[in-house]
Amino acid sequence: MSRVTIAQPDVTLTLDMDGVIRGVALSEAMTGEAVQDWVGRPWAETVGTVGVDRVRSMVNDARTAGVSAFHQLTQRFPSGLEVPMEYTTVRLGGQSGLVAVGKNLQAVAELQSRLLAAQQAREQDYWKLREIETRSRLLFDAxxxxxxxxxxxxxxxxxxxxxxxxxxxxxxxxxxxxxxxxxxxxxxxxxxxxxxxxxxxxxxxxxxxxxxxxxxxxxxxxxxxxxxxxxxxxxxVGLAPDPVPPEAVQLEEIIEQIPDAFLLLDRQGVIRRANRAFLDLAQAGAPSQVIGESLDRWLARPGATLAVLLGQLQQHGSVRLFGTSLTGEMGAEAEVEISAVLGTGAAADSVAVVIRDVSRRLAPAPSDDPLRLALSDITGQVGRTPLPALVRDTAAVIERHCIDIALQLANGRRTAAAELLGLSRQSLYMKLNRYGLDAESETGRDGDG
Missing domain, CATH: 3.30.450.20 (PAS domain)
Known part of the structure; x- marks a missing residue:
């Protein structure tokens, strides 16, 4: 026959229906307290201030439901000892009263206190390590x-x-x-x-x-x-390095001051030298953020990548006005033109690169451009008009615009305008009639060739 070990509660209180203590039993771990003084006193008077309402709640729950939920409170013993306890209250049969059983949480509280102290010590050690790491980083960089x-x-x-x-x-x-x-x-x-x-x-x-x-x-x-x-x-090695020629110092200063970005790459496109203008384009705060990185990190246009640029350099030795776009670290985009040349002699492993920001030059046309306005009206129909109709309307707008430009270049002479457009006179007349331009170019209709 197997034995079942039943853990004895640390405190067992026998209560009447009003919560007055009628009997007390302690476990061996809690002996030595003169708890008989509790007999005849309300249980609520023997606990801490916070526990008074919890005691009343447990007594009421046991009277009405038969058993109460577990609650934590501070039990005050006659000797002045205060112990954290966890109680539940059970109703006995009939009007026999209630029984409150409690478990000593002092060991748990001590364990929680130790855990909290260990966490605080760990956090202090963490910040000490961070401080040491910061100092080491400053020494490393300085x-x-x-x-x-x-x-x-x-x-x-x-x-x-x-x-x-x-x-x-x-x-x-x-x-x-x-x-x-x-x-x-x-x-x-x-x-x-x-x-x-x-x-x-x-x-x-x-x-x-x-x-x-x-x-x-x-x-x-x-x-x-x-x-x-x-x-x-x-x-x-040596007490003093060789003096730098004044010309080299002046060249370095000029490279830093030129408004276009200047880079020195190796044959794989990794940056070895960068001036301030490139740092501004790349939105980098210091040269160390770009040196050792591939230029392709900032080139964003498909088909105009670093691999294409290096391929053209290998084939021709130099590249002029290579158009692409550059995206900075903060997301700013710029249209750029790149000119590059392969080094020779002692600089055979290097590539010199100049990058010019041409975003202003390639800025979109003013908003009052008739062609732009007409195309904007068509794009506004997307989702409301079938695609074939949008394509047809777009082609008509561009065709009308080209005819208008040709007539302006030919000073209204239709024969000359037809030659500019590669059309016959009859084809041009049909298109003029279609777009309502025949009245605008009435001069020179006959014999204007």
Missing amino acids: SSEAVLLVRADTLRVVEANPAAIRSLGIAPGWEVLKEVAPRDQETVETMLLRARRLGRVPGIMVRMGPEQAPWTMKATLMASDPAPVFLLQLAP
Whole structure:
């Protein structure tokens, strides 16, 4: 015969029909309290202020329905101890009274308090980590030393600080080994393998960047998600860099000041250099937002993409007035014309691009244009007139407009107008009659040729 263990309530109160306590029983966990003083007192007088109404509700529910719902309240013991309890009240048979059984919620309350404290501590730790991350980001961006974060499995750049972008022209997504001189690539691979085993290795000298200048490279392996990364610190070799020629400084200033957008791309269309005018077109706040990105990210017109532009460059070496549209980061669109040329000699891997905003030049015709107004009336019939009728009316409006323009160019001479339109005189006369233009061009009807 199986045994069934029945948990004893922590507090059992025997009540009369008015809610006055007639008997009290405590579990072993609650012994030591002189609860006999409760006998003869209303149950509502032994609980906290908030629990008074709940006690009255449980007593009324038990009297009318036989059992009450569970309610939480604070039970005050004669010793002054206050314990959170959960009670339900049951009516006994006939007028025998009521029984209220309660469970001690002190352990649950302590558990909830601990959980709340743990949540608060976790939130404080989270904000401390955010503060540390923010400080690290500020140091990363403000460092005058070129710093790269490179994925250990693919050796692709995950992040590059502004100093690295300015000095080396390296941006996120690039393969770091391709920026290293071929004779130093094996040395860099060996150094990274040692860094993977040891965590950190001393610096070595490598040649990298567009000018293949010497740099000191240090590598540190760091844990990251989804894969470990190498922290590469790069410092130029030598006490002072070679002075920049004044002509180069002036050229840089001019490129920044020209009103047209100027870009320097690699052969795959990835941006290596961008002036302020392009940042304005692309609605980007800083060069780091566009450097390392493909120009195709902002070209929006189908059939006039970066692939088409690069294909024409490969075929002809240069492209002029390549028409397309450009969409900025905030959604603004502009009609643009692109001129580009492939680099030669030392710049053979580069593409120079000039982008001009021609939106004003291609602005739509004024709203008082007769042809535009007539076509607007036809488009307003969409949904109310069958498509074949709309096409026929559109063709008639355009035909009438062309005839009118030809007559103006020919100063009303019908024979000359017919030649401009590639029509015979008889065909022109029929169309003039159809559109009511014969009265307007009465001069020169005969012998106007």
